[in-house]
Amino acid sequence: MHEIAFGLELAGTSFLWALRKPHDEGIQEQAVLPSGFGGRTRGRGLVATGWAPQLSVLAHGSVGAFMTHCGWSSTIEGLLFGHPLIMLPFLGEQGINARLMEKKQVGAMVPRRETDGSFDRDGVARAVRGVMSDEGGRVLQTNAKKLQELAMDKGCHDRYIDEFVQYEILTRATGTHRK
Template sequence: MSQTWLALCEAVLSQVELSELALGLESSGLPFFWVIRKSITKSTQFPGGFLERIKGRGVVHVGWVPQVRILSHSSIGGFLTHCGWNSAIEGLIFGRVLIFFPVMNDQGLNVRLLSGKKLGVEIPRNEKDGFFTSDSVAESIKLAIVSEEGEELRANAREMKRVFGDKSKNDHYIDACVNHLVKMRKP
């Protein structure tokens, strides 16, 4: 049984990028919940018939959602993320395998670190122009969520739940850090 996965897009995408991402989500064949936080402009359109074709399997939501609450749900099997540090950690808190879709700033560095730890897969892009295809989106999603080759990624992500998702351990680290800073401040 395949699990639903969450795709979150905070970046503003061009019409071509939005279409390729939409078609990749569709052709993955997996159920999904796609959140687009930035409002879609009136001139931006999904590929013809996309919303009708995904009915019953995919949901597209424009606007804010409680990301952590959604990621915590047991039906979520993976997280397509721009890979900002907060989003990546939120996915790992719940042991979700990551599908990396870096767009700007430090996101590429975060991807290098997290893919080196084998916690997800990056959607491949053309090195010359940064373009990605719907096929590369679908293949990356299937690799991360359902393929046998992706089991190591899924297992590593589940293991991270013990690190990032352990509230008492994280509280202990914060307390130790604060105590250390207080001790350093005293003459």
């Protein structure tokens, strides 16, 4: 958490960080963030602890990018609003999703150290600045907007579902269904 916080601070951009409250009741929320972080980022950064209305936040016109762990639902939600992604995968399929989005050039992955797989504040700051910069950010923004069109294409999604249902009906009828 400290490295993310320091990275946001170093990036120098405005931010809203929706931070879950610690699961351990003995840990104070202030202990999760570096000492003085709130004061140093006052006026350009806000940390919201607990639940945040992610879709409402992403729909706001002032959002320039979305830092996400790249779970599939969050990835799609970011793309629904055409936001480039700052990707910080932690578990499971998140790394695969992040690599796919990086290949599609809709975001930047926070780099990890080869030695231990951890990330640091400089990597967080570089990824944030890269996505928010005029030069690199425009390409990511344009590509995110293209994927937004696909993510919002209800007709396309309906066709996929219809084709899947037809495939299931056909394979069951012919006995070629794989179990």
